[in-house]
Amino acid sequence: MKTYDFKIGENYTKNEIYSICSVPPNKQKGNWNTGYTNYEEDWFIFCNMGVAGRTGHDYKNKFVGDDLFWYGKNQSHIEQGSIQSLLSDETNVYIFYREEDRSPFIFAGQAYAKEYKDETPVQITWGFRSGTDTRPDILAEEVSEPEKYIEGSTKTISINVYERNPQARKDCLKAHGTTCSVCSFDFEREYGEIGKGFIHVHHLLPLAEIGEEYELNPVEDLRPVCPNCHAMLHKRRPAYSIEELKVLRESIEKQGSSR
Numbered sequence: 001m002k003t004y005d006f007k008i009g010e011n012y013t014k015n016e017i018y019s020i021c022s023v024p025p026n027k028q029k030g031n032w033n034t035g036y037t038n039y040e041e042d043w044f045i046f047c048n049m050g051v052a053g054r055t056g057h058d059y060k061n062k063f064v065g066d067d068l069f070w071y072g073k074n075q076s077h078i079e080q081g082s083i084q085s086l087l088s089d090e091t092n093v094y095i096f097y098r099e100e101d102r103s104p105f106i107f108a109g110q111a112y113a114k115e116y117k118d119e120t121p122v123q124i125t126w127g128f129r130s131g132t133d134t135r136p137d138i139l140a141e142e143v144s145e146p147e148k149y150i151e152g153s154t155k156t157i158s159i160n161v162y163e164r165n166p167q168a169r170k171d172c173l174k175a176h177g178t179t180c181s182v183c184s185f186d187f188e189r190e191y192g193e194i195g196k197g198f199i200h201v202h203h204l205l206p207l208a209e210i211g212e213e214y215e216l217n218p219v220e221d222l223r224p225v226c227p228n229c230h231a232m233l234h235k236r237r238p239a240y241s242i243e244e245l246k247v248l249r250e251s252i253e254k255q256g257s258s259r
Contacts, residue, residue: 002040006094009197011104017044017096035073038085042092045070045111049099059121061097067114068095072122083122087113095126169201172222182229182245199224206238 004020006012012020018028021039031037036045047061047070059071076083085091093112096105109128117123178199179186187195202225216222223242225233233239240248 002042003092004042004094006107008107008109010107012096012107013104017105036082036086038082042094043086045093045095046105047095047097048101049097051099051101066128068097068108068111068126068128070095070124070126072124074121076122077120078116078118078122080122086124087116093126095128168216168218168222171218172201173197173199173224175219176222176224178224180226180229181223181242182225182233183249185226185229187226200227200230201225202230202233202242204242 002021006020014028014032017023018032021044023032023039027039032039032044032046035047036043038044047059047068049061049063061068061070063069072083078084086093089112092110095108095111097108098105111126111128114125114127116125178188178197180199181202187198189195202223204221204223225242229245233242233245
């Protein structure tokens with residue numbers, strides 16, 4: 001089995017995927033447009049989040065924590081050869097997702113089956129082999145759910161297992177940019193290409209104020225912050241507000257300049 005150089009969080013069209021995987025023209029399209037396909041012993045999954053695909057089916061795929069809850073085709077079941085292959089520890093599974101039909105796919109990572117439900121359609125929980133070491137920008141405060149970002153009961157979750165959807169992060173950064181809201185640190189400015197797009201996302205609403213269910217607005221409820229400021233925001237419970245931390249920093253700077 002080959003290893004393909006896809007980058008987590010990057011957008012890919014099907015044609016770009018064909019090129020990276022060296023798929024000959026006579027093997028393109030077809031099964032590649034049916035949701036998941038096997039190519040040279042590797043599996044490639046393409047799933048929509050909160051939107052119906054070209055077949056009209058709207059599967060309830062969603063990210064929960066760092067895991068992906070994913071559904072197979074309508075008639076899929078655990079005894080199918082394709083599902084057995086997907087569940088195999090010896091199989092490479094590359095997962096791509098998108099929130100808008102006909103838009104490019106985002107590479108979620110190389111996955112493995114953590115658990116499954118023996119039902120029709122099959123539901124598999126995918127974990128990602130890359131782990132958080134290559135996704136340090138994704139933290140528990142990225143509270144999200146496809147489309148409406150409906151948050152479940154806080155009585156059954158903790159701050160470290162909040163649901164988080166990359167779409168919420170994307171919407172937040174589209175509105176607020178990737179400069180720290182506290183100290184204005186910009187990773188791309190300081191580190192060049194390797195820092196491009198890197199930033200943590202902080203959830204403004206204290207956990208204690210979240211009710212049984214609420215609708216997250218990524219633009220109003222999330223803010224980009226650098227890892228240092230993010231850690232300092234959570235040095236207190238409830239967390240400091242961004243304005244409080246900015247005032248604290250300004251006070252320290254004034255003390256330093258007066259010496």
